Amino acid sequence: GDQVEQSPSALSLHEGTSSALRCNFTTTTRSVQWFRQNSRGSLINLFYLASGTKENGRLKSAFDSKELYSTLHIRDAQLEDSGTYFCAAEVPNYNVLYFGSGTKLTVEP
Amino acid sequence: GPKVLQIPSHQIIDMGQMVTLNCDPVSNHLYFYWYKQILGQQMEFLVNFYNGKVMEKSKLFKDQFSVERPDGSYFTLKIQPTALEDSAVYFCASSPGPGDTQYFGPGTRLLVL
Numbered sequence: 362g363d364q365v366e367q368s369p370s371a372l373s374l375h376e377g378t379s380s381a382l383r384c385n386f387t388t389t390t391r392s393v394q395w396f397r398q399n400s401r402g403s404l405i406n407l408f409y410l411a412s413g414t415k416e417n418g419r420l421k422s423a424f425d426s427k428e429l430y431s432t433l434h435i436r437d438a439q440l441e442d443s444g445t446y447f448c449a450a451e452v453p454n455y456n457v458l459y460f461g462s463g464t465k466l467t468v469e470p
Numbered sequence: 471g472p473k474v475l476q477i478p479s480h481q482i483i484d485m486g487q488m489v490t491l492n493c494d495p496v497s498n499h500l501y502f503y504w505y506k507q508i509l510g511q512q513m514e515f516l517v518n519f520y521n522g523k524v525m526e527k528s529k530l531f532k533d534q535f536s537v538e539r540p541d542g543s544y545f546t547l548k549i550q551p552t553a554l555e556d557s558a559v560y561f562c563a564s565s566p567g568p569g570d571t572q573y574f575g576p577g578t579r580l581l582v583l
Contacts (some may be wrong), residue, residue, distance in 0.1 A: 391569055392569060394571065394572065396574070401576070402559060402576070402577050402579075403574075403576045403577070404561065404574040404577075406471060406571065406573060406574075409570075409571040447512070447513065449513070451569060455526055456501065456518055456525065456526060456568040456569060457515045457518065457526055457528075458503075458505075458513075458515060458563075458572060459515070460505075460512045460513040460514070461512065462511075462512045463512060
């Protein structure tokens with residue numbers, strides 16, 4: 362909803378290149394989750410962050426709760442990274458995830 | 471990772487009928503959620519549920535919607551009666567506690583004709 366602004370809406374990368382996705386939050390956010398939605402529609406958990414950074418293979422995510430943004434870096438993109446990436450913010454006291462509008466990533470040979 | 475199951479994967483029904491969507495959450499999780507995603511649009515929160523009660527619900531959670539988890543069985547979302555605008559993919563999620571990582575099921579694709 363309005364709580365999360367995600368960019369870009371679409372991204373095309375060649376194999377082996379790198380890029381970053383970003384989510385800005387318009388309200389205090391306790392934690393952020395990043396997901397990849399595959400072609401079958403399933404949501405795959407990538408990261409959960411309450412602060413700081415986390416890294417998993419070629420993916421790295423950061424969350425700045427003071428500046429109200431989170432990033433997802435994709436390094437050395439592979440074909441299987443294609444999909445739609447969503448960030449989701451958890452607002453304190455509500456136990457609800459507010460999703461961004463998604464970034465459709467296409468990795469090309 | 472932890473698995474949330476949803477049954478059925480697809481459902482087609484006529485407008486006005488009742489439908490029940492079933493979710494089998496992760497076994498030791500205490501918090502359960504339903505989200506709705508209309509084709510091509512973003513995911514939107516419907517409701518969360520803890521200790522047999524609805525804790526939070528959004529404006530999308532109409533009076534025709536209800537949730538329950540009788541005796542630790544499936545966590546269900548019932549829509550009665552259904553409307554055309556209820557066509558969407560419904561995702562169930564669960565988490566161990568409030569504010570913890572939410573794990574999502576594969577979704578139930580509901581088409582109301």
